[in-house]
Amino acid sequence: MANVFDAARYILLKTGEISTWKLQKLCYYAQAWTLAWTGKPLFPEDFEAWRNGPVCRPLFARHKGMYSVTEDFLPDGNIDALTADEKDSIDTVLSAYGDMEPYQLRAQTHAETPWKAARGSRDEMAFSDSVISKEAIGAYYGAL
Template sequence: MFDNWVPINAKTVARWFVNHADRDAGEAITQLKLQKLVYYADAWFLANFNKPLVTENFEAWAHGPAIRSLYAKYRNHGWEALPREKGSHPDSNVAGFLEAVYDEYGQFSAKALERMTHDEDPWRRARGGLSPEAASNTVIPKLDIRNYYAAKIGKEEIKKLQD
């Protein structure tokens, strides 16, 4: 299904999550929650297909994995729910994958997702010995992310991601 996959811009994935939230049911996506949803989508895509979903790298920020361009786009919203957006959407195969990620992680609050990423090795290793609140722009290697999540589904460690 994703043999010829070419990674897409994180903003396209983010837009899908923002627009997917069921506002009528009280769901809201804040910038913090959005960063974690995009992270988990990329992590599980890496684990399942040995290639990244998004082109950008995540950095090990104090509040968990974050993509700088997403922060720049949404930072003016602070802790408020993000409004619906217009623009391109991922194809239906990717949308089905994102739906599965949302079903698993969308139920959690932004702070719960932050705590979850803080308990996981990729973020912790990238942070090194930094205190939890210290600033950092260290990239979390996609290979580390892939191997951590792939191990959760019984896959072997790899040394290189697919092109």
């Protein structure tokens, strides 16, 4: 199975330089729609319901302190770990979300049930490291 770094590197190969906010949201949507379409995760890492939307902590640890990144940011990301179908799924996500600005992606994830449910009654700007379960993600996007 691929990991989040493999998927992120593939995204960066396709998009070129993007903000770390946008990379996080595109990885989230790649995971979400892969779960919806196949019932299986694209990668094993989880997303947490942070105040600025879903964040994958291992990916965040890599880009912490950076505003934007390029493909070279993840030299150990192995795009060959992704199957042709997984690459097609990511390409479809990029077609749907790739032209959106980071703040638009943030607003969209904030309006969707998986992020809101994981945060519970917390204020939108309150700290949260609650995991957004893969089951909740798959169920929500699978029903759209």
